[in-house]
Amino acid sequence: MENSMADKFQQKIDDDIRIEPRDWMPEAYRKTLIRQISQHAHSEIVGMLPEGNWITRAPNLRRKVALLAKVQDEAGHGLYLYSACETLGVSRDELINQLHTGKAKYSSIFNYPTITWADIGTIGWLVDGAAIMNQVPLCRCSYGPYARAMVKVCKEESFHQRQGFEILLTLSKGTEAQRQMLQDSVNRWWWPSMMMFGPNDADSPHSAQSMAWKIKRFSNDELRQRFVDMCVDQAKILNVTLPDPDLKWNEERGHYDYGPIDWDEFWNVVKGNGPCNRDRIETRVNAYEKGAWVREAASAYAEKQASKKAIQVA
Ligand code: 3HC
DSSP: OHHHHHHHHHHHHHTTOOBOTTSOOOHHHHHHHHHHHHHHHHHHHHHHHHHHTTGGGOSSHHHHHHHHHHHHHHHHHHHHHHHHHHTTTOOHHHHHHHHHTTSSOOOGGGGSOOOSHHHHHHIIIIIHHHHHHHHTGGGGOSBHHHHHHHHHHHHHHHHHHHHHHHHHHHHHTSOHHHHHHHHHHHHHHHHHHHHTTOSOGGGOTTHHHHHHTTSOSSOHHHHHHHHHHHHHHHHHHHTOOOSOTTOEEETTTTEEEOOOOOHHHHHHIIIIISSSHHHHHHHHHHHHHHTHHHHHHHHHHHHHHHHHHHHHHO
16 A cells, blocks of 8 residues: 555656645655754744844945845745745744754754955855755746745745846945955855755765755755856856866866865864854753743734633634
8 A cells, every 4th residue: 555655656756746735745854854844944044143244334324224124034034945845744943943953954054154244245145056056946946835835935036136136246346445345255255055955866865855845956066066167157247266276178078077076174164163064053042941932922822812812702
């Protein structure tokens, strides 16, 4: 019996029929979706911290407004994704607990510090640029709620990337000190952005199965390569040098070759030893504890409304 259900399930995947929350699905499919969607949501929420650090220090009102809008968008993306994850039968409290106790990951990139204003531009250009590269294919993910959440997220990500690129374009036309600040920022963020796509395909334990289930439409290395090919030309417009001496156009491949990624650094940061890991989780736990009264007030109000309704119906 279970076999034919599994066959029917795979046939739906092969026929590009969306899987919805009430459909039968293999337990492993549900589990890997909870893993990926929850870590995606955690990344959005933790990702607010490095940028939020500059809201009060933005150089002018226009930049402040754009950054404020971006950080608020990230909060919305997190909520969207937590809601999509809850359709798989896991509670918000459980997901938050997994983040706070280190059981769940979030994107390594958010464990790096935002030292200068140029970092806000570089995050928009490179980090959101990498996120878009990875998230557009997720709009065609086989799991309905995740794919639908991605449509709105991707629309907002393109604004995030544009506002970041514009910050850098302004700096690239500024003083020598501003151009230096731009170059220093790209030097610090280029390789961590490359790591956002995950380990090489050969070292990715989840990719093959996620591709077979059309959760992933492209592999980590395919998306990383597209990202590199896109950034090289954009870097020329910014008159900035990408910190990779091995970056070179390969006519035969029709892509840019790039240098080796420091996977020791990647796994070290993923394991919790990055520059800001401890600070990020501490900040999240404090915010969660300080915000308990809001959750309590909202649920008290909801209970009151529900009991009022019940009396009216009775
Ligand atoms: N940071 C932290 N952990 C990472 C990682 C990264 N950059 N890349 C991979 N990993 C982890 C995986 O989670 C997995 O660990 P797990 O088994 O404990 O979950 C392990 O490394 C092996 O990696 P795989 O490639 O085999 O795992 P996946 O198939 O899940 O692929 C992924 C990794 C490409 C990140 C995939 O999970 C994915 O596409 N996730 C959705 C997109 C996402 O989460 N993006 C993060 C950034 S969100 C963002 O940038 C917001 C923007 O607004 C700024």
